[in-house]
Amino acid sequence: MPLTEPHDDHLPQEDPVAVDGAVGDLDNSDTPADSGGDPAVEPEPTLPEPVRQRIVALTATVLPTLPADEVPVPLRRVAKFAPNRRARLGAPAIAAQLTADPLFRQRVTARVLADAGDLGAAVVEGTAPAAADPVEVAALAYLARPRGWRELIDASGAAVRAEADSAVVAELVREAEQRATRAEHDRAVARVEAEKLRDELARVREELGQLREESRQLARTLRETQTRERKATELLATERGRAARASADVDAELRRARARLAEAEAAAGVARASAKEARSVDDARLWLLLETIGQAAVGLRRELALDPVDKLxxxxxxxxFAEQPGTAPAxxxxxxxxxxxxxxxxxxxxxxxxxxxxxxxxxxxxxxxxxxxxxxxxxxxxxxxxxxxxxxxxxxxxxxxxxxxxxxxxxxxxxxxxxxxxxxxxxxxxxxxxxxxxxxxxxxxxxxxxxxxxxxxxxxxxxxxxxxxxxxxxxx
Missing domain, CATH: 3.40.50 (Rossmann fold)
Known part of the structure; x- marks a missing residue:
């Protein structure tokens, strides 16, 4: 995919020699001339997503190192961001500026190549070490644009796609192995469960035989119980007849007892009346005795002249406390x-x-x-x-x-x-x-x-x- 929407055909071309002669030559080294002698503007190549992200990260890293007057106006605010936010939040503005401003791209390239060292020099010469990261090589090639830089980007894209395909294949292989492992585990579990089910089936058959024997015994017991119940019903009917006769006898006896109780209550009433009269006589005698004792006590108190006491x-x-206690008689x-x-x-x-x-x-x-x-x-x-x-x-x-x-x-x-x-x-x-x-x-x-x-x-x-x-x- 392109870094951003190309706009080079609407922007004036800066003189690359004003920034860095070598980088300027690299920028135009792969630009063919038309019949009129003017350089032809080619469309931006389609960049793999890892290459695009690496280009933005490299630019965001060197952006604060550029002089303030060399930083485009849209990126001056981005340059003040923290390092971890600069590439994340300023990615659209950085990509648009790299595509639209070749001079800015050349200034960034000069510092990126200086930081890249031997890998940057190899990319400028149009070659890349076999052990180098294809994403890094493609990002440096896009910024420096030496001869064959589009081929380097295409090769990087192919390598990235090959790695992605390899990762997909490895993931598919790993999933297949996991499914095979799970299937083997499931087969082992199924075998164990089948053994358990067979054992359970044997146990259930044995219990079924026991239940059948118990059912036969219960049926025999039920028949015996029903026979005893019929006999008990007959005995109950006989006992009910006897109870009815006994109840009639009890009612008759109860009536006779109530009659005797009424007679006893009448006799008790007469006795209570007699006792009350006798008690009244005894109460009169007792009152007279107590009155005599009280008058005698009053007379004795008067004779002895005893006044009420306040102390015990x-x-x-x-x-x-200070007095010597006397010896009281025993x-x-x-x-x-x-x-x-x-x-x-x-x-x-x-x-x-x-x-x-x-x-x-x-x-x-x-x-x-x-x-x-x-x-x-x-x-x-x-x-x-x-x-x-x-x-x-x-x-x-x-x-x-x-x-x-x-x-x-x-x-x-x-x-x-x-x-x-x-x-x-x-x-x-x-x-x-x-x-x-x-x-x-x-x-x-x-x-x-x-x-x-x-x-x-x-x-x-x-x-x-x-x-x-x-x-x-x-x-x-």
Whole structure:
């Protein structure tokens, strides 16, 4: 194909000697003269696509090396492009200028031949080494145009076409080999699949025989089942008759039972009326007895001149830490066994006006000793607040401490928090609280310390282990 549409017959011819004598002679060396002596303009040869691309690439490479005044106006902007964009974007303008401007082509040729070295000199002489790239030779021949340059371009085109044909033939051969390889592979796979199918067919035939035998057995079983079903249907009809008769008997018995029930309800009504009347008499007697006891208690309180109290016995112990506790008389025998059963704790707290005394650190270190002391106290006091709210009992918790802790949160309602003073342990304070209570009041002491349990038991308290309270708190 031509480099671009030829336009040499419309452009004035420059004097080639003005650029380079040798190149100018090469440009006109192959131009025949007509009868009038003027050079004849021959059409541009048809260039193979690789040759055309190489010519544009060579021109784009030397374009920035030309002086600015030697670069045609249409290519001055192309000359400023980056190298990789110059040949790609400026190819149409470069091809058109090479075809239309022989002087520009000669200037480009001079620099291209200088860069080509020995190959460029060989092309100028009209010969080309056998080992040279035919595309490079054709591109240099098109630019330099020595004698026989058209033959060089034609030879290059033939070589390019031969290479293309060889590549096509090689590709066809490679595809044929691939198809043959695939066909051989497919035949091998088909053989394997055929073996598998034969094995599968044998297995299916064997399974078919088994299924036929199973079918015969199922048919025999079905016949036996149908026979049993007919017998069962006959038995069912017989049982339905019996059930109908039994149902009639049951209905008759039910009617008789309803009649007896009506008679019993009437007798019960009479009995309830009699019991209500007897209960009214008993209620009157009980009310009279309680009224007599109440008036006697009021008279006794008036006779003893007892005023209502604002403090409980434990409050006096809490307010009198510095006082030496007296030796209280030994109370009655122990009123309960030492146990960790939370149900026993619930029974004791259900007693009227019960007082719950807790050995604080003995419980917290057993139940949640991984916490800090502050967190242990807070958790225990919060749980005791819930128990006090549920039972309405008096609750006192005692902690060891040389002095009262500062910054404590307010205790919940119904919970008294005490710290032993310096020189006194929580165990001693607990025993003082128990001794301060009047004989007969239920006092429950929570501590797993055996000495504490034995001491409070001698004064009539109910000692329970720390686990009973921990389980009670966990349940809440």
């Amino acid at each position: 016995p434990a409050d006096f112990v809490a307010d009198a 109370g009655p025998a122990a009123r309960a066994r030492d146990t960790d059963d939370p149900a026993r704790l619930d029974q004791l707290l259900a007693l009227p006006r019960a007082h719950l005394v807790v050995d604080g650190y003995n419980v917290t270190k057993r139940g949640f000793g991984e916490m800090s002391l502050e967190q242990q106290r807070k958790r225990l006091i919060t749980g005791l607040g819930g128990i006090a709210a549920q039972t309405g009992d008096e609750v006192t918790v005692v902690f060891d401490g040389a002095e009262r802790m500062h910054g404590l949160p307010p205790a919940p309602r119904g919970v008294r928090v005490l710290f032993s003073r310096k020189g006194e342990t929580a165990d001693e304070l607990i025993r003082r609280l128990v001794r301060a209570e009047p004989a007969g009041r239920p006092v429950v002491v929570i501590s797993s310390d055996r000495e504490v349990a034995d001491g409070v038991r001698r004064h009539g308290a109910y000692p329970l282990g720390a686990d009973s309270l921990l389980r009670r708190l966990a349940r809440s």
